[in-house]
Amino acid sequence: MKGEIIFGVITVLFVASFMYGMAANPDSEFGGADGQAGDVIVEINSEYEPWTEDSWINSIKFEPPGGETESLLFGLQAAFGALVLGYFFGYYKGKGQSN
C-alpha cells in the first residue's frame, strides 16, 4: 500500500500545482510547450518559415481536420497502450494465483 499512498500524495500535489498555475495564469489556455517554442523561434528569427510548408512530405501524412479527430487519435493511442498493460498484468497475476 505504501507505494500507492506515495503516488496518491504526489498526484494530489501535482493537481494542486496545476490549480495554482490556473490562478497564476488566468488568461492561459495551457497550450502545448511545442507551440510556445514556435513563438520563441519567431522572436529569434521573425523571417523563419518551416521549410516543409509545400513539401511532398505533407502528402504522406494524415492531418486531423480538427480538435475532435485529434483527440480521438490521442485517445486511441492511450486506450491501446492501457489495453496491453491491463492484459499483461491480469494474465500474470492470474497465472501466479493458479499455480
Next chain:
Amino acid sequence: MHIFEGFLPSPWWQLWFVFSIPVLFFGMHRLNKLVSEKRELLPLLAVAGAFIFVLSSLKMPSVTGSSSHPTGTGMAAILFGPAIAAVLSTIVLLYQSIFLAHGGLTTLGANVASMGIIGPVFAYVIYKAGMKANINFYVVVFLATAFADWATYVVTATQLALAFPAEVGGVAASLKAFLLVFATTQVPLAIMEGALTALIFKYVIQVKSDALVELNVITESVLNKIKGASQ
C-alpha cells in the same frame, strides 16, 4: 512535446538523423536477439512499449501555464537498455507524426535523439549507478525515470537553440529562452512520471519478478530484500 515539422533547418535535421540512425540499427539488432533468444520476455517488451504509448499521449498541464507530455521511455531503458527504448520510441514518434501532425518526419531524427536515445541513456546510467550505490530500488527507479523525462526536454531545447542562435547572445541566449519553455514546464510532469514508473515496477515485481532477474535489472539478493520489505 516534439519539434514541429520543418522547424529544424539544414543541416540540423540531417545531422540528428546521422546521430539517431546508427543507434536505431543497433537497437533493432538487440531487439532481434531478444525476440529470438528470450521469447518468454516478449510480453514485458509489449508492456514497456505500451507504457510509452500511454504516457506520450497524455498532454498534461503544468504550473507554468502550458502543457506537455511525459515520455514513458525510462521504463523501457531500465528493462531493456537505451537502444531498444530508442526503437520503441520511434514507433510512437512515427505514429504521432504521421497521424497526429505532432512532431514531424523531417524532425524525426532530432526527436528520436532526445526522447528515444539521450533521455533513455540518462535513465539507464542513473539506474545502474543508483543500484550500485545500494540505494532503495524504487527511489532509484523514480530518479532515473524522472531525470530521463526531464533530460529529454533539455535536449529538445538544446537542439532548437543550436539551430536558432539569437542575434544577441548566440546559442546561450536561445538556450535560456527554450529551456524556459520546455524545462520548467516539464518539472512537475517529470516528477509524476517518476512516481508512476516506480509504482508500475512494484506491480512488475509482484507478478513477474523472475523476468527482472533474467534481464539483469536486479540481482536475486536485491529482489529478496524488496520482497521481504513488502511482506
